[in-house]
Amino acid sequence: MLHSSGRRVPDETRETGHTNNTMAISDRTRKLLWGKSGNRCARCFRILSVDETELDDPSIVGEECHIVSGRGGPRADADFPADEIDDYANLILLCRIDHKTVDDQEHTFDAAVLRTMKDAHERKVARAFP
Numbered sequence: 001m002l003h004s005s006g007r008r009v010p011d012e013t014r015e016t017g018h019t020n021n022t023m024a025i026s027d028r029t030r031k032l033l034w035g036k037s038g039n040r041c042a043r044c045f046r047i048l049s050v051d052e053t054e055l056d057d058p059s060i061v062g063e064e065c066h067i068v069s070g071r072g073g074p075r076a077d078a079d080f081p082a083d084e085i086d087d088y089a090n091l092i093l094l095c096r097i098d099h100k101t102v103d104d105q106e107h108t109f110d111a112a113v114l115r116t117m118k119d120a121h122e123r124k125v126a127r128a129f130p
Protein backbone atom coordinates (compact mmCIF):
# COMPACT_ATOMS: atom_id res chain seq x y z
CA MET A 1 0.00 0.00 0.00
CA LEU A 2 1.35 3.42 -0.91
CA HIS A 3 0.85 6.41 1.33
CA SER A 4 -0.20 9.64 -0.37
CA SER A 5 3.38 10.83 0.11
CA GLY A 6 4.50 7.99 -2.14
CA ARG A 7 6.20 6.30 0.81
CA ARG A 8 5.44 2.62 1.25
CA VAL A 9 3.54 1.86 4.48
CA PRO A 10 2.82 -1.52 6.07
CA ASP A 11 -0.43 -3.11 4.94
CA GLU A 12 -2.06 -3.98 8.25
CA THR A 13 -5.05 -5.38 6.40
CA ARG A 14 -2.94 -8.29 5.13
CA GLU A 15 -1.71 -9.16 8.62
CA THR A 16 -5.15 -9.29 10.20
CA GLY A 17 -7.13 -10.55 7.23
CA HIS A 18 -9.21 -7.37 7.16
CA THR A 19 -10.15 -6.01 3.80
CA ASN A 20 -10.78 -2.48 5.04
CA ASN A 21 -7.93 -0.05 5.47
CA THR A 22 -7.12 0.38 9.17
CA MET A 23 -5.04 3.45 8.33
CA ALA A 24 -8.34 5.29 7.87
CA ILE A 25 -8.98 5.49 11.62
CA SER A 26 -8.68 9.17 12.52
CA ASP A 27 -6.30 10.51 15.17
CA ARG A 28 -9.32 11.79 17.08
CA THR A 29 -10.91 8.34 17.13
CA ARG A 30 -7.64 6.70 18.19
CA LYS A 31 -7.22 9.16 21.06
CA LEU A 32 -10.75 8.45 22.24
CA LEU A 33 -10.27 4.70 22.05
CA TRP A 34 -6.88 4.60 23.79
CA GLY A 35 -7.93 7.17 26.38
CA LYS A 36 -11.22 5.55 27.31
CA SER A 37 -9.53 2.13 27.39
CA GLY A 38 -6.87 3.36 29.81
CA ASN A 39 -4.00 1.85 27.76
CA ARG A 40 -5.34 -1.61 28.68
CA CYS A 41 -6.63 -4.53 26.62
CA ALA A 42 -10.42 -4.75 26.94
CA ARG A 43 -10.23 -8.54 27.28
CA CYS A 44 -7.17 -9.41 29.42
CA PHE A 45 -6.43 -5.90 30.84
CA ARG A 46 -2.75 -6.16 29.86
CA ILE A 47 -0.95 -2.78 29.67
CA LEU A 48 -0.55 -2.02 25.99
CA SER A 49 2.77 -0.20 25.99
CA VAL A 50 6.18 -1.39 27.03
CA ASP A 51 8.74 1.15 28.24
CA GLU A 52 11.85 1.92 26.26
CA THR A 53 15.11 0.23 27.18
CA GLU A 54 18.62 1.60 27.12
CA LEU A 55 18.93 0.24 23.60
CA ASP A 56 15.42 0.43 22.15
CA ASP A 57 12.33 2.57 21.78
CA PRO A 58 9.09 1.79 23.62
CA SER A 59 6.92 -0.98 22.14
CA ILE A 60 3.17 -0.69 21.54
CA VAL A 61 1.35 -4.00 21.80
CA GLY A 62 -2.21 -2.69 21.55
CA GLU A 63 -4.29 -2.86 18.38
CA GLU A 64 -7.44 -1.09 17.31
CA CYS A 65 -9.76 -3.97 16.43
CA HIS A 66 -12.87 -3.61 14.26
CA ILE A 67 -15.99 -4.95 15.91
CA VAL A 68 -17.65 -5.29 12.50
CA SER A 69 -15.02 -5.70 9.79
CA GLY A 70 -15.15 -4.62 6.21
CA ARG A 71 -16.16 -7.02 3.45
CA GLY A 72 -14.63 -10.46 3.93
CA GLY A 73 -13.18 -9.77 7.39
CA PRO A 74 -14.21 -11.18 10.76
CA ARG A 75 -17.77 -10.31 11.83
CA ALA A 76 -18.41 -8.71 8.43
CA ASP A 77 -21.99 -7.51 7.99
CA ALA A 78 -23.23 -6.44 4.56
CA ASP A 79 -25.84 -4.23 6.23
CA PHE A 80 -23.28 -2.29 8.29
CA PRO A 81 -22.69 1.20 6.83
CA ALA A 82 -19.25 1.26 5.16
CA ASP A 83 -18.63 4.85 6.29
CA GLU A 84 -18.97 3.81 9.95
CA ILE A 85 -16.40 0.99 9.86
CA ASP A 86 -13.60 3.16 11.30
CA ASP A 87 -15.78 5.04 13.80
CA TYR A 88 -15.07 4.92 17.53
CA ALA A 89 -18.28 2.96 18.12
CA ASN A 90 -17.03 0.15 15.88
CA LEU A 91 -13.59 -0.25 17.45
CA ILE A 92 -12.31 -2.04 20.54
CA LEU A 93 -8.77 -1.80 21.91
CA LEU A 94 -7.12 -5.19 22.39
CA CYS A 95 -3.62 -6.65 22.82
CA ARG A 96 -2.17 -8.48 19.81
CA ILE A 97 -2.99 -11.89 21.29
CA ASP A 98 -6.65 -11.05 21.95
CA HIS A 99 -7.04 -9.28 18.60
CA LYS A 100 -6.00 -12.48 16.85
CA THR A 101 -8.12 -14.61 19.17
CA VAL A 102 -11.33 -12.67 18.60
CA ASP A 103 -10.72 -12.62 14.84
CA ASP A 104 -9.94 -16.36 14.70
CA GLN A 105 -12.97 -17.14 16.89
CA GLU A 106 -15.46 -14.69 15.40
CA HIS A 107 -18.51 -16.82 16.27
CA THR A 108 -17.60 -16.92 19.94
CA PHE A 109 -16.58 -13.26 19.90
CA ASP A 110 -19.38 -11.85 17.78
CA ALA A 111 -20.14 -8.13 17.53
CA ALA A 112 -22.53 -8.13 20.49
CA VAL A 113 -19.98 -9.87 22.73
CA LEU A 114 -17.27 -7.37 21.75
CA ARG A 115 -19.55 -4.34 22.28
CA THR A 116 -20.44 -5.61 25.74
CA MET A 117 -16.74 -6.29 26.50
CA LYS A 118 -15.74 -2.77 25.37
CA ASP A 119 -18.52 -1.08 27.32
CA ALA A 120 -17.75 -2.96 30.54
CA HIS A 121 -14.02 -2.26 30.18
CA GLU A 122 -14.43 1.47 29.55
CA ARG A 123 -16.81 1.81 32.50
CA LYS A 124 -14.24 0.02 34.67
CA VAL A 125 -11.51 2.43 33.50
CA ALA A 126 -13.75 5.44 34.15
CA ARG A 127 -14.37 4.22 37.70
CA ALA A 128 -10.64 3.79 38.39
CA PHE A 129 -10.30 7.50 39.15
CA PRO A 130 -13.35 8.68 41.05
Ligand SMILES: [Zn+2]
Pocket residue numbers: 041042043044045046094095096097098
Ligand atom coordinates in the same frame (compact mmCIF):
# COMPACT_ATOMS: atom_id res chain seq x y z
ZN1 LIG B 1 -5.49 -8.92 25.78
